Amino acid sequence: MNPGVVYALSAYVIWGLFPLYFKALEHIPSLQILAHRMVWSLLVVVLLLAVLRRWAWMRMLRERPAVLARFALSALLLSGNWGIYIWAVNHNHVVDASLGYYINPLVNVALGSLLLHERLRGAQWVALAIAAAGVSVMALEVGHVPWISLSLALTFGGYALLRKTAPLGALEGLAVETAVLFPLALLYLYWLGAHGDNAFATADNATRWLLVAAGPITTVPLLLFAAGARRMSMTLLGVLQYITPSLQLALGVWLYHEPFAAAKIIGFGLVWLGLAVFLLDGLRGARRKPSPARAGATANEAIATKP
Numbered sequence: 073m074n075p076g077v078v079y080a081l082s083a084y085v086i087w088g089l090f091p092l093y094f095k096a097l098e099h100i101p102s103l104q105i106l107a108h109r110m111v112w113s114l115l116v117v118v119l120l121l122a123v124l125r126r127w128a129w130m131r132m133l134r135e136r137p138a139v140l141a142r143f144a145l146s147a148l149l150l151s152g153n154w155g156i157y158i159w160a161v162n163h164n165h166v167v168d169a170s171l172g173y174y175i176n177p178l179v180n181v182a183l184g185s186l187l188l189h190e191r192l193r194g195a196q197w198v199a200l201a202i203a204a205a206g207v208s209v210m211a212l213e214v215g216h217v218p219w220i221s222l223s224l225a226l227t228f229g230g231y232a233l234l235r236k237t238a239p240l241g242a243l244e245g246l247a248v249e250t251a252v253l254f255p256l257a258l259l260y261l262y263w264l265g266a267h268g269d270n271a272f273a274t275a276d277n278a279t280r281w282l283l284v285a286a287g288p289i290t291t292v293p294l295l296l297f298a299a300g301a302r303r304m305s306m307t308l309l310g311v312l313q314y315i316t317p318s319l320q321l322a323l324g325v326w327l328y329h330e331p332f333a334a335a336k337i338i339g340f341g342l343v344w345l346g347l348a349v350f351l352l353d354g355l356r357g358a359r360r361k362p363s364p365a366r367a368g369a370t371a372n373e374a375i376a377t378k379p
Contacts, residue, residue, distance in 0.1 A: 076303025080312055083297035086289075088319025090379055091161045091169075093289060095328070097282055098162040100271045104264065105162075105283070106155045108272070110257035112287030114250035120291065121247060129244045139239060140248070146234040147249035153227040157379040160220045166324030167332060171210075172224030173317040173379070174343050177310070178203050178350060179229035187233065195353035199346040206342030213335030224379070242298045246291070311351060 097105050121127065133140050160169040178200055184190040192200075211217050238245055264270040272283055301309055321340075324330045 074304060076300045077308070077312075078300070079296045080300030080304060080309055081315070083293040083300060084312055084315040085319065086293040086296070087379060088316040089323075090157075090289075091166050091320055091323045091328070093282070093285075094158055094161040097279065100275070100279065100283070102155065102159040102162055104261070104271050105158050105286070106151065107257040107260050108283040109154060109158075109286040109290060110151065110250055110253040111261070112284055113246070113290040114254045114287075116287035116291045117243060117247045117250060120243060120295075126244065129240055132239065133248070142234055142238065143240075143245065143248040144252050146231050146238070146245075147252040149227050149231040149234070150249055151253055153224060153231060153379065156220065156223050156227065160224070164328065164330055165220050166320055166328055167330045167336070168218060168220040169224060169379070170317040170320035170324060171218065171221040171340065171343065173228075173320070174314070174340075174347065175203055175207065175221065176225045176228050177313070178346060179225040180232055181350070183229050183233050193353060193357075195349055199350035199353070201346075202349060203343045203346030206339040206346065209342065210336055210339035213333070213339070228379075242294055243291075246294065310354060314347070 094105065157169055160166070181190075181192065181196055182200060185192050207218060207221070235245060240248065261270060261272070265273060272280060275283075325332045
């Protein structure tokens with residue numbers, strides 16, 4: 073088997089099993105989990121950069137302040153995505169979270185059309201319309217817009233849009249983003265400690281280690297994804313990405329027994345149909361004009377940071 077497939081599969085499976093990790097911390101407030109994820113992720117990323125001796129990119133930040141401003145904005149979108157996802161999992165909305173990552177590729181296409189003026193093919197318009205119909209069915213069933221799913225899709229779609237043209241790689245970009253978020257997270261945890269509300273101070277050792285594990289749990293699948301993206305085609309990588317929301321959906325329905333009524337089945341079915349149209353169109357286009365694996369790797373590596 074292509075080792076790139078193994079790396080990418082490992083990354084997507086880890087991301088798909090994220091609900092198991094965050095459920096183990098559901099007794100900790102979501103905002104505190106998010107703060108710990110920011111803090112420990114930065115420490116792990118800095119350690120990796122030190123081991124790899126990859127510091128030359130920091131010169132670019134000093135010479136081009138606009139790059140830092142771009143990453144500050146992407147950091148805000150990333151923290152919003154992480155925070156919504158953690159809250160959703162720990163408030164029994166795993167199914168809704170999975171829907172967000174099913175529709176995310178279609179949101180990326182829509183944002184590309186609206187903001188980058190990319191021309192959509194007819195099949196892509198059909199895919200977007202079918203998926204929108206699926207979301208509408210679920211909105212009618214619950215009586216409100218499925219804000220969790222749409223918020224996750226839009227925040228990550230906006231994040232992907234910023235990272236698509238970013239001049240830094242996945243690891244370096246995550247370092248900048250977590251460095252931007254680090255002071256806010258540290259101040260928040262200090263404020264909690266001063267008021268006696270820091271769960272880390274009162275938790276048992278197992279919980280503390282779980283919070284510390286947020287660092288490697290964030291960075292390891294990112295590195296696996298980057299390694300896989302360099303060794304396989306963008307088309308195959310795009311197909312494999314649906315492993316993540318599929319695992320999340322399975323966990324939400326079968327392990328956590330979240331409701332999956334007829335309206336959700338119809339809504340998800342329409343979203344899946346839209347994705348099928350989207351993927352078939354992409355596969356047909358790839359056959360007509362094959363692209364080298366490295367070209368796909370560059371684009372995907374830039375947007376690798378998952379929930």
